Amino acid sequence: MQAPRRQKFGPKWGPLLLGLILGLLVGSAVVGMTRALAARPVPIGELAGRLSVLLEDRDPVRRAGAIAQMLDRVSPGEQAADLEHVRTEIRRRFEASRLLQDGDVEFALFGAWWARSDPEAAYRWTQDSLRAGARRVQAAVFDEWGARDPSGAVRAAQADRSEGRRQDALVATITGADRADVSKSAGLIAALEEIPNRIDRRMALQELIRRQLRRQSPAEILSWLAESSVGGEELAEDWNAAAAVAIAAVDPVLATESLSALTRSGRALPQGVLESVASSLSSDDPVAALGWLATLEPSEERSDVVRSIYRSWLGRENGAALAWAAERADLPEDWFDPIRANYAFILGHKEPEAGLRLLFQLPIGEERALYVQQVFARWKGKDPEAAEVWLQQADLPEFRRQELRGVQATPPRFSRKSSS
Amino acid sequence: MTGFHPMDPNPDSAAGAAGKGVRGRSWPAFLLGVLAGLLVSYVGAERIFPIAPSPSEGLAEPGLIERTARFAPALANAKPADLDRLRARVDALDVGRQDTDLTLFAQWWTRFDPEAAIAWAIEIDERTTLRMRLGVLRAWARQDPAKALGMAAARFSMKNPDSVSQQPGLWMDRGTHAALIGWDESLIPGIEEWVFGTANRQDRQGLMQILAESRVVKMEPEALWEWAAGLPAPYARDMLPRVATALAERNPELAVRLAAPYLERDEFIGLPRRIASRWARRDPRATLDWLATLPEGHERVGGVTECARTWLSSDDRQGFMAYMEQRVDEFPDWLEPAFGLYARALTRDRHAESGLKIAAKIQSLDLQNYTVTLILRVWLVDDRAAAESWVEKAGIPEKILRRAGFRSAAG
Numbered sequence: 001m002q003a004p005r006r007q008k009f010g011p012k013w014g015p016l017l018l019g020l021i022l023g024l025l026v027g028s029a030v031v032g033m034t035r036a037l038a039a040r041p042v043p044i045g046e047l048a049g050r051l052s053v054l055l056e057d058r059d060p061v062r063r064a065g066a067i068a069q070m071l072d073r074v075s076p077g078e079q080a081a082d083l084e085h086v087r088t089e090i091r092r093r094f095e096a097s098r099l100l101q102d103g104d105v106e107f108a109l110f111g112a113w114w115a116r117s118d119p120e121a122a123y124r125w126t127q128d129s130l131r132a133g134a135r136r137v138q139a140a141v142f143d144e145w146g147a148r149d150p151s152g153a154v155r156a157a158q159a160d161r162s163e164g165r166r167q168d169a170l171v172a173t174i175t176g177a178d179r180a181d182v183s184k185s186a187g188l189i190a191a192l193e194e195i196p197n198r199i200d201r202r203m204a205l206q207e208l209i210r211r212q213l214r215r216q217s218p219a220e221i222l223s224w225l226a227e228s229s230v231g232g233e234e235l236a237e238d239w240n241a242a243a244a245v246a247i248a249a250v251d252p253v254l255a256t257e258s259l260s261a262l263t264r265s266g267r268a269l270p271q272g273v274l275e276s277v278a279s280s281l282s283s284d285d286p287v288a289a290l291g292w293l294a295t296l297e298p299s300e301e302r303s304d305v306v307r308s309i310y311r312s313w314l315g316r317e318n319g320a321a322l323a324w325a326a327e328r329a330d331l332p333e334d335w336f337d338p339i340r341a342n343y344a345f346i347l348g349h350k351e352p353e354a355g356l357r358l359l360f361q362l363p364i365g366e367e368r369a370l371y372v373q374q375v376f377a378r379w380k381g382k383d384p385e386a387a388e389v390w391l392q393q394a395d396l397p398e399f400r401r402q403e404l405r406g407v408q409a410t411p412p413r414f415s416r417k418s419s420s
Numbered sequence: 421m422t423g424f425h426p427m428d429p430n431p432d433s434a435a436g437a438a439g440k441g442v443r444g445r446s447w448p449a450f451l452l453g454v455l456a457g458l459l460v461s462y463v464g465a466e467r468i469f470p471i472a473p474s475p476s477e478g479l480a481e482p483g484l485i486e487r488t489a490r491f492a493p494a495l496a497n498a499k500p501a502d503l504d505r506l507r508a509r510v511d512a513l514d515v516g517r518q519d520t521d522l523t524l525f526a527q528w529w530t531r532f533d534p535e536a537a538i539a540w541a542i543e544i545d546e547r548t549t550l551r552m553r554l555g556v557l558r559a560w561a562r563q564d565p566a567k568a569l570g571m572a573a574a575r576f577s578m579k580n581p582d583s584v585s586q587q588p589g590l591w592m593d594r595g596t597h598a599a600l601i602g603w604d605e606s607l608i609p610g611i612e613e614w615v616f617g618t619a620n621r622q623d624r625q626g627l628m629q630i631l632a633e634s635r636v637v638k639m640e641p642e643a644l645w646e647w648a649a650g651l652p653a654p655y656a657r658d659m660l661p662r663v664a665t666a667l668a669e670r671n672p673e674l675a676v677r678l679a680a681p682y683l684e685r686d687e688f689i690g691l692p693r694r695i696a697s698r699w700a701r702r703d704p705r706a707t708l709d710w711l712a713t714l715p716e717g718h719e720r721v722g723g724v725t726e727c728a729r730t731w732l733s734s735d736d737r738q739g740f741m742a743y744m745e746q747r748v749d750e751f752p753d754w755l756e757p758a759f760g761l762y763a764r765a766l767t768r769d770r771h772a773e774s775g776l777k778i779a780a781k782i783q784s785l786d787l788q789n790y791t792v793t794l795i796l797r798v799w800l801v802d803d804r805a806a807a808e809s810w811v812e813k814a815g816i817p818e819k820i821l822r823r824a825g826f827r828s829a830a831g
Contacts, residue, residue, distance in 0.1 A: 015450035023457015031462055060559070061528050064520075065492025072489040098638040101558075101601060105488075105520045112484045130670060139517040140484050147483070161735050168517045175516045179482035207516075 041075035045082075048089040055097045055106070064105045071113045087114060087121075095131045103134020111137045115144035123156060138165060139172040146176025150183070151191035154204070158195060170195075170204040178211040193235055202270060205242035210249065218247040218254050241273040248280035256281055256292045263296060275305045279312070286313040287324065294335045307338035314342065322346065329358055337362055341371055348375035352382075353390055360395075373407055381409035475502070476509045484520060492524050500532045507540070515548070523555045530559040538571060554598040561602030565611070568599040597630050604634040616655050628655075629662045636666040645678045657687045665694040672699035676710055683719060692723030700730035705743065712754050721757050728758035732765055741765065748778065756782050760791040764798070772799040773810065789820055796824035 042050065050070055057063040094100070094110050111132060114122035122141045126132045145153035150173055157169035177183040192208065195201035209221060216224070225243055240262055248255035255277045259269065274296075282289035286309060293306050313321040325343035328336060341362055348355025348371075355375050362368040380387040391404055475498050478490030498506065510525045522544060529537035534556065541552035561568035572595030603611050615631050618624040635644050648663040649656055660682065668675040675695050682688045692714060699707040707727045714720040731740040744762040747755060759778055766775035775795045782788040796816070799807040811826060 012446050012449035015446040016453040016456075019450040019453020019455075020457045020460075021453075023454040023459075024461050025457070026454070027458040027461025030458075059496065061492055061524050062496040064488055064524055065494075065496055068485050068488035068492060071485050099605070101605075101634075101637060105523055108518070108520055109485055109488060135517055136519055136523075140520070143484060143518060171516050172518065175518070 040073070042070055042073045044074055044086050047071075047074055048086065048093050051090060052093050055093065055099065058099065060105070063099075064109065067106055068109050071109060074113070083117065087118070091125065095129065100131075102131050103137055105136070107132050107134070108136045108140035112140040112144045115141040116148070119145035119149070119153065120156065127160075135165075135168055139168060139175075142169045142172035143176035143179075146173035147180035147182070148176075150174075150177035150185065150188040154188065154191035154195065158197070158200070163200075166197075166200060167203050170200060171207050174204060174207045174211060178208075183208055183211060193231075198234070198238060198270070202238045202242050205239055206246045209243050209246035213246060213250055218251045221247065222254070222258055237268055237270055240267065241270045244273055245276045245280075248277040252277065252281035252284070253288075256289075260292070260295065271301065274301055275308060278305050278309050282309045282313065286310075286317075286321070290339070294333070298334060302335065303338050306335060307342065310339045310342055314346075330361075332361075338367075341367055345371045345375060349378070352376070352379035352387070356390070356394075373404065374410075376404050377407045377410040380407065384409060475506055479509050479513065479521060484518065488520060488524070491521060495524060495528050498528065503529065503533075515550070517549075519550045519552065519555075522550065522552055526552055526556050527559045530556050531563070534560040534564070534567070551594070554594055557595055557598040558602035558605070561599040562606040562608075565599065565603035565606065565608055568602060569596065572596045572599045596627075600627060600630045601634050604631065604638070616651075625658055625662075628659050629665070632659065632662040632666040636663070636670060641667055641671060641674050641678065649682070653687075660688055661690055661694050664691050665698060668695040668698035669701075672702070672707070675699075683714065689719070690722060692719045693726045696723040696727040697730055700727040701734065704731040704734075704736075704740070708755070708758070712752070714754075716754070720754060724755060725757040725761070728761045732761055737765075748781075751781050753783060756784055756787060760787050763791050764794055767795045767798050770802065772802070772807070776810070776814075789817075792816065793820050793823045796821070796826060800825060 047070065051067060054063060054066045054070060057066065090110065091114075094107060097106070100106055111122050111126060114125070119141060123138075123145070126138045126141055132138075142153055142157065145156070153173040153176070154170065157166055157173060160166040160169060174183060174188075177185070177188055182188060189208075192201065192204050195204060212221060221243060225239055228239075240258075244255045244259050244262075247258065259273070259277055263269065274293075278289045278293055281292065289309050290306065293302055293309070296302050310321065310325070322343065325339055326347075329340060329343055329347075340358055344355045344358035344362075346355075347358065352375055356372060356379075359368055359372050359375065376387060376391075379390075388405075391401060394401070396404070475491050475494040478487060478492075478494050481487035481490055495506075506525065507529075510522060513521055515522060526537055526541055529540070538553055538556045538560070541556045544550060544552045557568050557572055560571070572593070600611070600615075611631070615624065615627040618627055632644075632648070635647075639647070644663055644667070645660075648659040651659055664675055664679050667678070672695060676699075679691045679695060683691055692711060696707050696711060699710075704727055708724070711720060711723045711727060714723065728740070731737075731743075734740075741762070744758060748759075751759070759782055763775040763778035763782075766772070766778065772795055776792065779788055779791040779795060782791060796807060796811070799810075807826075811821065
C-alpha cells in the first residue's frame with residue numbers, strides 16, 4: 001500500500017514564480033505605456049486648453065513644474081499663421097489666470113517658450129504687458145534669444161530706455177549665449193563691441209569674461225585678449241577694464257598685475273575699475289590692496305580708492321586697521337595721506353593733540369580743515385582749558401587760530417552706563 | 421506545449437498540483453507573486469530609469485523650461501530632510517537676473533520652515549540684486565498671514581527700504597505688499613476685516629490699494645467694482661477710487677465705463693484723475709479724448725492736469741509738446757490745465773516768451789496767474805536781464821511779480 005503523501009506546508013513556489021513573472025510583465029508594460037504617454041509630444045493645438053487646466057493648480061511649485069513640462073513637450077508642427085494664433089490664445093490664458101500675480105514664474109516660462117520661436121514679439125510683450133513686465137520674465141526672453149541669436153538680442157536690448165532693464169537684458173543674453181556655447185562667437189563679440197553706451201558695453205564684456213572664466217583660466221583669458229585684435233583705444237580700454245574686474249573676482253593678484261602693466265604702458269583706465277579690483281583684493285588682504293595702490297601713479301582717483309579701501313577695512317577689522325596705520329602714520333608718503341587723515345581723526349578721539357599733529361602733516365585742503373575743526377571742537381567740549389593751551393602754542397596762522405577759537409565745542413558723549 | 425494553468429485538473433502535474441492548490445492554497449501565492457511583480461517593476465523602473473530626476477539633477481539643466489520641468493516636480497515631492505542637500509545645490513547656482521529656481525526653492529522651503537527660509541532669502545538679497553525675501557513673505561502669508569505680516573512689519577516697515585515709491589498714493593513697503601498679496605491668494609479668511617479694521621486711515625488706505633491691486637488680478641472687473649461699491653459707506657468711498665486706479669492700469673476703457681455712473685457723485689471725488697493717471701501711461705491721446713467728454717468742473721480739471729503731467733514726464737515728452745503745439749490755435753477750454761503745463765515746459769526749454777504767450781491765452785484767471793508766476797520765477801533764474809526787460813513792457817500785476825520773486829530781486 002502506497003504511503004499517503006505527506007501534505008506539504010510552506011511556500012508554493014510554482015504559483016508564486018508564475019505570478020511574479022506575470023506581475024513583472026504587466027507592471028513593465030503599464031509603466032512603459034504610462035511613460036510613453038507622459039512623454040508624448042503635446043500637439044500645439046491642444047496646448048492652450050491643457051495649460052488652462054494646469055494654471056488652476058493652487059500649489060505654485062507643482063504648477064510651475066507641470067507648465068514647464070508641458071511647454072517642454074510641445075511639438076510645433078503648425079504653420080506660422082496658426083502658430084501666431086495659438087500663441088495669442090496661450091498668452092490670453094496666462095494673462096487671464098486668476099492665480100498668477102504679475103511677473104510670476106509662469107510668465108517667465110511662457111516668455112522663454114515664446115522667445116524660442118519669436119523673440120522680438122516676446123520682448124514686446126514684456127514691454128507692453130503689466131503681467132510680463134517683471135525682471136525675471138525679461139531675463140527668460142533674452143536668455144532664450146541669446147542662446148539662438150545673441151547678436152540680435154544684444155542689438156534689441158539697447159532699445160530699452162531704462163538702464164537697469166537694458167543691462168539686465170544684456171546679462172541674460174550672455175547667459176543664454178554661454179549655455180548654448182556661442183558666447184565667443186564673432187557675431188556676439190562684434191555686437192557687444194558696437195554697444196554705444198560704454199557703461200553698458202563694459203558691463204556686458206565683463207559678464208562675458210566672467211562666464212568664460214568657468215572654462216578658461218584667468219591667464220588664458222588675458223592671453224586671448226592680448227592676441228585678439230581690438231579696434232580702437234576706447235574699445236581696448238573697455239576690454240581691459242572688463243577683464244580686470246571679472247578676473248579680480250577669482251584671482252585679484254593677477255588682476256592687479258594686469259592693471260599695473262596697463263598703467264605702466266600709459267593706458268587709461270575707465271572710472272571705477274581701480275576701486276573694483278582693489279576691493280576684490282582687499283576683501284582677503286587689505287594690506288596687499290593698499291600696497292598695490294601705493295605703487296600706482298598719484299591721482300585723485302587713487303586717493304579716493306585708498307580712502308575707500310581703508311574705511312572699509314576700518315569697518316571690518318577696526319583694531320588691525322588702526323594698528324597698521326599707527327605704524328605708518330609718520331612716514332612721509334603721499335599716497336598714505338587719505339589714510340593718515342582717517343587715522344588721525346580717529347586718534348583725535350582719544351589723543352587730540354597727537355591726532356591734530358598728524359592732521360597738520362596733511363596737505364592744506366578742505367578735508368584737513370574739516371577734520372581739524374571736528375577734532376578740536378570735540379576736544380574743546382571735553383577739556384576746554386587743554387584745548388586752549390594747545391591753540392595758543394600751535395603753529396597756526398592767526399586767522400586760523402581765531403577761526404578755531406570760534407568753533408563751537410562739541411558736548412562730550414556719555415556712554416549709556418555713565419548716563420544711567 | 422504544456423504549461424501551467426491554475427485550473428489544470430491533473431493533480432499529478434505541477435500545474436495540476438497548483439490547480440488543486442488553487443482550490444486550496446495556490447491562489448494566494450499566485451496573487452502574491454503578481455503583486456510582487458508589479459511592485460518590483462514599478463520600483464525597479466523608478467530606481468533604474470527614474471521618470472523624474474532628483475531636484476538636484478534637475479538643476480543641472482541649462483535651459484529655463486527644461487530645468488523647471490525637471491526641478492519643480494521633483495521639488496514638489498521632496499521632503500524636509502532633503503533641505504541641506506538641495507540648499508547646497510541652489511546656493512551654488514549662478515542665477516544672474518533669473519530667480520525662478522530660487523523662487524521655487526524658497527516657496528518649497530517656506531512650507532515647512534518659513535523663518536529659516538526668510539533668513540536665507542535675506543542673505544541672497546544681500547549678495548545679489550534679487551528680492552527673494554518678498555517671495556518668501558508672499559508664500560508665508562498663504563499659510564500664516566499674521567506671522568508673515570508681523571515679519572514684514574518688523575523687518576521692512578521700520579526702515580522702509582523698499583517703499584513702493586513708483587506708485588503714487590501707495591506708500592506701503594514692499595514686504596507688507598507681498599504678505600498681503602499672499603494672504604489674498606490664500607483661502608484663509610479675515611483679510612477684509614483686517615484691512616478695513618486698521619485704525620490709522622493712512623495705513624488703511626495703503627492696505628486698500630494693495631487689496632485692490634491683488635483683486636484686480638483675481639476677480640472679474642465687474643464683480644470687483646460691485647464689491648467695492650457695495651462696501652459700507654466709509655469703506656466704499658476709499659476703496660472704489662483705488663479699484664478704479666488698479667483697473668485703469670489694465671483696462672482703462674472698462675474702468676471708464678464702470679466709473680461713469682459715479683463721476684458726479686460727491687463721495688467719489690477724484691475718479692477721473694485716478695483713471696487718467698494710469699491710462700495716460702499707455703495712451704495719453706485717448707485719455708484726453710475721454711476727459712474732453714466730461715462735464716466742466718474740478719473733476720475734469722484734475723483729470724486733464726494728471727494726464728498732461730504723466731505724459732510730460734514720460735519717455736514721450738516730445739509727443740506731448742507736439743500734441744499741444746497742434747492745439748494752440750484751437751485752444752479748447754477743457755485743455756487749459758494742460759496748456760499751463762505746456763507753457764511751463766516751454767520755459768524749461770528756454771522759450772519763456774513763448775510760454776508766456778500761451779499763458780496769456782488761458783481763460784481761468786487762477787491758472788493763468790499761477791502759470792505766469794512760475795514761468796517768471798524760472799526765467800528770472802535763467803536769464804534775469806531778458807526777464808526784466810520783458811516785464812517792463814508787459815505790465816504784469818505787482819502781486820504776481822512779487823510772488824515770482826521779481827521786484828525784491830530786482831530791487
